[in-house]
Amino acid sequence: MTLTSDDLIQIRRNFHQIPELALHEVQTHAYIKEIVSSFSQEFLELKEIPELPTALLVHVKGSDPSRTIGYRADIDALPVTENNDLSYVSKNSGVMHACGHDIHMTVALGILNYYSIHQPKDNLVFFFQPAEESESGGRKAYDLGAFTGIYHIDEFYGLHDNADLPTGVIGCRIGTLFAGTTEVNVIIHGKSGHAAYPHEANDAIVIAANFISQIQTIISRNIDPTKCGVITFGKLEAGSIRNVISGTARVEGTIRGLTQDMIEFIRQRIIEVTKGLEISFNAKIDVEYNQGGYFPVENNTELTTRFINYMKKSDAKYKDVAPAMTGEDFGYLLNKIPGTMFWLGVDSPGSLHSSDFLPHEKAIDDGIKAFTGFLNYRMNSEEN
Incomplete structure (x- = not known):
């Protein structure tokens, strides 16, 4: 199954209608699993964590792996009452994807769908993480030993949408991205x-x-x-x-x-x-x-330099950004595993965490294209 742009937009809208709070992402988890199960399973292996039941990890077997690259997408929502006039408005009263995790999940599924059809050279692990907004889901997963065995990750990546960046722009920096x-x-x-x-x-x-x-x-x-x-x-x-x-x-x-x-x-x-x-x-x-898992998001210098250099040379729209005082529990995972977090511009009229946050859906395709391009470069370049 190959997901089209229209498929991805519909998936994002379906996620948007079923937002769930930290550690209660039952419908969201089931829907992610349903979508992943519709992909070719030739290279895929799924893992669940009984102690963290709404988490899901997907291993993609590489053809000639020299590393395992991780990609994280957070899946929870916020206790915000939506104020958007949409056909796909949140159906869960007082809960909304006001931080854009519906975009995060959809981009991750688009990238995963690509590699379920085009076998990557290196192993990949996709981590659909509950409880980013509260409860430190990343730390819980790490402390439960989620990233062991074939799910051990050598370098970790993740994005966060940005209401103030133009749609599709990739923003990043070496060093601290989030406080x-x-x-x-x-x-x-x-x-x-x-x-x-x-x-x-x-x-x-x-x-x-x-x-x-x-x-x-x-x-x-x-x-x-x-x-x-x-x-x-x-x-x-x-x-x-x-x-x-x-x-x-x-x-x-x-x-x-x-x-x-x-x-x-x-x-x-x-x-x-x-x-x-x-x-x-x-x-x-x-x-x-x-503090829980909300450590500073400190991007690894070597990996982030490579990421930025690629984005600047590619067809992606790239912008250097300043650090932000927002928090993100991906910081805990980057404290344990080297990696990079980056912004994806969605040009929303409402800010992150606001009741009228409304990302442009074109950013989904832009994010998928930019990051699959980077992964292909990373896996097939002569750099170690």
Whole structure:
């Protein structure tokens, strides 16, 4: 079976109608498996992971392999209510492919379909990964030993669609493409009391205000201005009524950095500032961190140089891009396996993660053509 452009667009629209949240991608998994099963099976072998049941790996046997090249496509969606007037709008209330994973899956299936008919020289492994948006699906798969035996991967690739790039443009850079992210949860333990007697209480809201203000100085006064780090506290909960001093407060936020060293530095400074605030306010402050698999997406220099050089010389539309502060759990896999992540332009009027995200479907063919061209070059060139 050879997928046509019309077939691929219909597949993407079918995915778009059945978005599912992290670790619940049951329909999506079944549909991927149905499509892959319709391909010629001569070179293919499928693997499922019982402990991660919505994941799927497909091995493509090479004719004369010297390596195994991996390609990852994430399959989950976001808790966003769609605001697009489409015949194929999301059927799952409050859930949408607002990050374009329907495009990611469709491009991967197009590439896989090509190699199910044209046997590659090297082995290929396609990883349809659940739980990218949350729950660290890439890390879960790695820690479960998914990439062992014939599924061991020597170099890994993956794309992310980009609403701001023209349709079909390939964007990439050597070094960090996406930031790493770490969730920060803070619980401040003061002492509640009457609003008229503040000296008998320990106001958790005042402590929280000082905590947020002082933590922001880490960025403005502890980090080289030419390097990137971000701390954002997006949620603060405290108090129950205007005339009662709150005894507890909860602050939630994220740390972002272009390197893991930057993230670790910020975490250490938060610990130090917190200790000082505990002494100053005679309070207890608990800080919890959760990075999971959301490491910086750091592209391997050698592999990415080769990828960029090919794209510049090929018929693909290529653009050098700056790093972005968005997070991606492919960073964990690239921390373990050398590889490259790149952008695919989709020129959407709405941004990633927005209710009106609407990628141009022509990008599907453009992405498939660009990456199959690169793989053929990679597998058949004289470079090791």
